[in-house]
Amino acid sequence: MVQQAQPPDPAAEDALVPLSALQHYLFCPRQCALIHVEQVWAEDGATAEGRLMHERVDSGRPDRRAGVRTVRGMVIRSLELGVAGKADAVEFHREGAESVPYPVEYKRGRPKAHRADEVQLCAQALCLEEMFGVPVPAGALFYGETRRRLAVDFTPELRRVTADAAHAVRAMLASGQTPAPHYTPACKQCSLQDLCVPRVVEKASHVGAWLARQIDASLGPE
Template sequence: MDETIPLSALQHYSYCPRQCALIHQEQTFAENIFTLRGQRVHERVDEPDTRCEKGVRIEQALPLFCDRLGLSGKADIVEFSPDGTPRPVEYKHGPRRKKEHDDIQVAAQILCLEEMFGRQVPEGVVFHHSSRRRRLVPITPELRAKVERLAEEVRGMLECGRLPPPATDAALCRGCSLKDACQPEMVGADAAIEEAAESLFEPENY
């Protein structure tokens, strides 16, 4: 594979393919309250560090890669149990809650760690900063398959160079920092106008 796909692209794509393309294809990014909160949370794990707590070795900002899928990135935290089994810990702002795109990001980190260390990694963790609570993410066959499928889809999207259509979920758009750059309402209106124009002169069926 010529170029690796950032692990973060899988999370962005699972949230919204158009958001992923704007960030990783168009190099477009903007801040909002949610991205700023996320940056504050990640400040404490952005610098590489190694320490030991209660017999567990903790690697901070550990580089990750998976040659098989062409993925690369960085883990916030990787905990190594006494037998050497790694477990990624992804930091997120906000209270403890399940989000599929967070689980996909953790699962992608697990696939990287399995290739790097040559052993099975049964689970990862999402640490929710606001509630200071952990949520275990078991690596199921379905989650593995989804990561592999998304890696292929992201690669295809970036290679074709076309922007996907906006999301149809208004709640996703409201929370997205790229809403102004994406202009989902305008793009949706343009599509509706184009569809109406194509059928304007079609004879009516009686």
């Protein structure tokens, strides 16, 4: 069960956590803590490509095509979720008298098996709903390798997962604790692998637990 933290004080903007932390947390809670608690970062080829893609998108000027106005690098936040960040692009689609936001998040790779990207996008939608006071039913993920958009509907289930992730991230960051490592095949894709050393730390933890059991056994009952 996800541990939920209390919503931050609306007056305390400093309590808001980065939107990107949700994506980091769902990929790996330890990675999220290393980045956002311990302030550890290492860049590899994949993260460099992603950073350059975001910089190109965010630096673009607003434009209007076929009745759709696009704002790039928009600063957004939600006091209810306790998150803040920057949306790569927000398209405003005219629907009757309203202009409905449609967030578009850019990713360098391809669609993934986990839902971290969808949650990050949904969090942007919840920010936009709070800021503009209109429903944001859908958005899109653009993947650099496939050069295609993947439409995402912000279903009640995805919204719940997103809210739970935001609460879990805030609780973890407030605790200041970094979770213990657990090696999985996904670790090979992490730019922090050499700093996290999951296999080494996990093995050391197991050895320490074994030694503690041996000491307890040798001492026997008091």
